[in-house]
Structures are given as structure tokens and as C-alpha cells.
Amino acid sequence: MLAVFSGEVVEVPAELVAAGSRTPSPKTRASELVSRFLGSSEPAVSIQLADLGHLAYSHTNQALLRPRSFAAKDEIFCLFEGVLDNLGRLSQQYGLSKGTNEVVLVIEAYKTLRDRAPYPASFMLSQLTGSYAFVLFDKSTNSLLVASDPEGKVPLFWGITADGCVAFSDDIDMLKGSCGKSLAPFPQGCFYSNALGGLKCYENPKNKVTAVPANEEEICGATFKLEIGTLTHNKEYYMILRSDSAEYCIMETFKILFLRWKALQSSLRCIRRRCSCGGGSMQNSVHGGVS
Template sequence: MLGVFSSSIVSPPDELVAAGSRTPSPKITSDALVNRFVQSNSSAISMQIGDFVQLAYSHSKESAVLPRSFAVKDDIFCLFEGSLDNLGSLRQQYGLAKSANEVMLVIEAYKALRDRAPYPPNHVVGHLEGSFAFIVFDKSTSTLFVATDQVGKVPLYWGITADGYVAFANDADLLKGACGKSLASFPQGCFYSTTVGGLRSYENPKNKITAVPATEEEIWGAKFMVEGSAVVAATE
């Protein structure tokens, strides 16, 4: 799955901008990145949302136990990969039908977060148990919300394209050729919200997240880590 967002939606992380400046390497534009994804994934679907957002996904090579799904409701778009172990209880909590799948659950959870402000976003994501990564874009408010599970069972990466767009994808190789050294693994157990103003840990919401510049030999430009945690948020 792939989500590409202009700087009018998402401010490019300073650490990834700096990494790309330290070690310049080939990049491509956001449009070229989406085209590359579509061409390299059979039956890929891509969509343009307004002038500043593109989403794409494919079921090609997906895991049987960690499927990918897409849904849109009330101008809220969601890409989801993985599965939730407590989907049944969450359906009851949010008043959803038994037929509701993970991607619909995440949309409802996001709506609850948005409409109950200032409801803590870490509470919403913290209730999700399982293996997952998701990208939510709310067109009505131009809000982005991205999160991964606590142990990184579903990988997610982010980087900056040649034209300054922030790209999120589950395929590191796809972003390597598009973002150069402005690339990192999205830290596990964390969420990114344009509403709260950046990256947060939902396991340890009071702990600061820092980015450690990577060495020249590594493919990553930086490694994001939650302070006070022994777990490194990016591995090669």
C-alpha cells in the first residue's frame, strides 16, 4: 500500500530532510512513485484525492493472514494491512455489524477520535490488538493519521520524494528508489497525526521520540526511537 501527501498536508520530518541533504542520492517525484507502484503491482488501484493526496494499493503478494483492505466512508479514506485479534469486541464497542472488517473499524475509531476531541488518540490506537499498519486520510479536514502495531509485525516506511511529498509504504524497496536517503522505518507502537502535530508513541505517550542519524553505509537516513525504550524503531 502507498500513500503520498504534499507538504500542504504533512510537514516533511526535519530528520529525513536533513538525511537527504547529508547524503544526496537519486529521487523521483510523487507522481513517478505512484506510477512505479501501479506498474510493478498487478491489479493495483490508485486514486487522486483533491490536488495533494494520492493513495494506491494492490492485493499482489499479500499474506493470507495479513490481508490488505481499503474503504472510504464520509470522506474518510483508509488503507489497512494486517488483522485485529480483538475485532469482535471492538465491533461491539463501536456499535458495528458483525460483518464489519478491520478497515471499517479503523474508520469508525478515527471518527470517534475526531468527534470526541480532545479524546487522546493514543487511547484509540492502544485498544487495537494484533498485527497492523494503516493510513487514514480525512478529506473533510485534510487530516492524516498513520499507525503501526506495537512490535512492527506489519512493516511501514516513510520518506520524502523529489518534489517534497511525504510517502508512506509497506515496501521499503519501493521507497528506496524514490526517496534516496530521506527514508526511515516508521517506528513501531507509534502514530503520526497532523492534528497533534507529529509523531507520538501510543505505548509511552509521554516519552519523546528522537531520530538518530544513520551511518553512510545504511539504507536508512535516520532511525526513530522512543526514549526510555530498549526497542530500536528501525532495523535493516
């Protein structure tokens, strides 16, 4: 899969720029990268996001346990690779049908947290269990969310093209030809969000993710490492809950119900306001007729 975004969407990571500067190497423009991907991955699906970016994927050379999928809904586009072990339980929590696949679930989970409560992306990502990597773009807000599972079971790389676009792909050789040394593995257990301050670890978002220069002979120019900090008491408790599926399921179900309750409250307030405005207009009409 391939996702390319312009500087309007993604702030170019300084670490990748520095990696390319240390060892200059040939690069190509983003348009050439997309053309090369489509030419080598036929048949392929390609989606142009105006001047903001480009998404493409193909089932060619797809690993059996890492299927690729794509979905779009309400101006939210998502490329997903891998499988979720808890897909059934999460589908039930979010009120989705049994036939829902991983990419649709990610879109619906993102929408729920975006629309109904100010919960961070790390909350949604902490619910996912399995082998996965995905790229989600919300065109309505120009928001980008990219994530990899905690163990990095699905390879994902990112780099910078010659014209300053940021590209994501599961194929390192594809990116190498267009990004040169401005290339790095996307760190496992992390997410990138242009709306939430860039690259973070979703298991412990307060810990900083830093870039380490790679050796000259390596394909990538840098790797990203998580600075290990001290876990808080709440974090330790949360990790215990993850190992106890029954209690964790109850906790997550309660959170989803709470979000729905908040949405219902908001809807009721809107209805009351409309009724109040309608009542006031009716009274004014009656008084006007009497006089």
C-alpha cells in the same frame, strides 16, 4: 500499499531531510513513484485526493497473515494492512455488525472519537491488539493519522520524494527509488498525526521520539527511537488492565457508553433550543394577530 501526501497536508519531517542531506542520492517526483507502484502492482486500486495526495494498494504479493484492505466513508479514506486480534470485541463496543473488517472498524473508531469527545488518537490506538499498520486521511479536515502496531509486525516505511511530498509504504524498495536516503522505518508503536503535533508513541505520548542517523551502508538514512521515560502510576495500572481482558473490556465498554451518553445529551440540548425558538415565534404571531 502506498500513500503520498503534499506539503499542504504533512509537514516534512526535518529528520528525514537531514538524513538525505548527509548522503545525497537519486530521487524522483511523487507522480513517478505512484506510476511505478501502479505499474509493478497490477491489478491495483488508486485514489487521487485532488492536489493533497494519492492512495494506492494491491493484493499482489500480499502476505497471508497481512492482508491489505481499503475503505472510504464520509470523506475518510483508510489503507490498512494486517489483522486485529480483538476485532470482534471492538466491533461490539462500537455498535458495528459482526461482519465488520479491520479497515471499517478503524474509520468508525476514528469518527467516534473525532465527533463525540475530545479524546486523543492515542486512546483509539491503545485499544487495537494485533499486527497492523494503517494510513487514514480525513479529507473534511485535512487530518492525517498513520500508525504501526507496538511490535512492528507489519513493516511500514516513510520518506521524502524529490518534490517534497511525504510517502508511506510497506515496500522499502519502492520508496528507496524515489526517496533516496530521506527514508526511515516508521517506528513501531508510534503514530503520526498532523493535527496532534507530529510523531508520538501512543503507549506513552509524553515520551519523545527522536531520529538517529543510520550507518552509511544501510538502505535507510535514519531510524526513529523512543526515549524511555518513567511510567506514571496511571500508566502502570493501564498496562495491568491490558493483561486482564475482562476488566479491560469493562473499562473500554464504559468509555464507549460515556461517549454515546455525551452525544445524546448534546442532541437533547439542540432539540430544547429549537423548541424554545419555535415557541417564541408562535407567541409573536398570536400577539401580532390580536393587535
